[in-house]
Amino acid sequence: MVKNYRGVQEVKPVVIETQAISVKDYMSTRLITFDPEQSxxxxxxxLLTHRISGAPVVNHMGxxxxxxxxxxxxxxVVKGKYHNLPILGGKVKDHMASNVIxxxxxxxxxxxxxxFLEMKIRRFPVQDDHGRLIGQISQKDVMRAVKNLKSENWH
Structure with a gap:
């Protein structure tokens, strides 16, 4: 029988480098917002000027x-053109989604x-623990984040 002359060896755990990949690292923070009373x-x-597809609506208290x-x-727009109305009179509050996830x-x-995949939504407002709107994350932001990740050790 052969005995190991070094004795009992301490087995060190394998350290795996993980990547922090939170929404806060990729969300947009310079937001275009709208007021419920805007036309x-x-x-x-x-939307056309800023080349965006949507934005949060905030009240006078933010x-x-x-x-x-x-x-x-x-x-x-389609309803106005269909009825041959020259100016759209609708307000944001009448057309916005108010049950926002x-x-x-x-x-x-x-x-x-x-x-995003399950809910088929294009953007999520990001709120902190106090309910303040601090940003927005879009599908494009998520694609940018995933593209920048190493191909292993996601968490």
């Missing part, structure tokens, strides 16, 4: 009250990707 035409102009998208605006900044980016 749909103002929203259309801003609280998130909804989201308005180009799809919401398109419905009003929010996301926390510490949410894992892959969990956010899963939410």
């Amino acid at each position: 749909i035409m103002e929203v259309v102009d801003q 609280e998130l009250v909804g989201v308005i998208s180009e799809g919401d605006c398109l419905k009003e 929010r996301i926390h900044p510490d949410t894992n980016i892959l969990e956010a990707a899963k939410m």
Whole structure:
């Protein structure tokens, strides 16, 4: 029988480098926002000017009250053209989505990707623990995050 002359060896755990991939690291923080009382035409102009597809709607206290998208605006534009109305009189509050699904900044980016796929939503407002709107994460932001990840050790 052969005995090891070095004695009992301490087995060191394998350290795996993990990547922090939170929503807060990839969300947009410089947001275009709209007021519930703004006209749909103002929203259309801003969406086109800034080349965005939608934005949060905040009240006079800066609280998130909804989201308005180009799809919401398109419905009003088509209705106006169909009825041959020259000016759209609709207000944001009448056309925005008010049952908005929010996301926390510490949410894992892959969990956010899963939410996008399951809910078929294009953007999520990001709110902190105090309910303040601090950003927005889009599908494009998630794709950028995943593209920048190493191909192993996601968490």
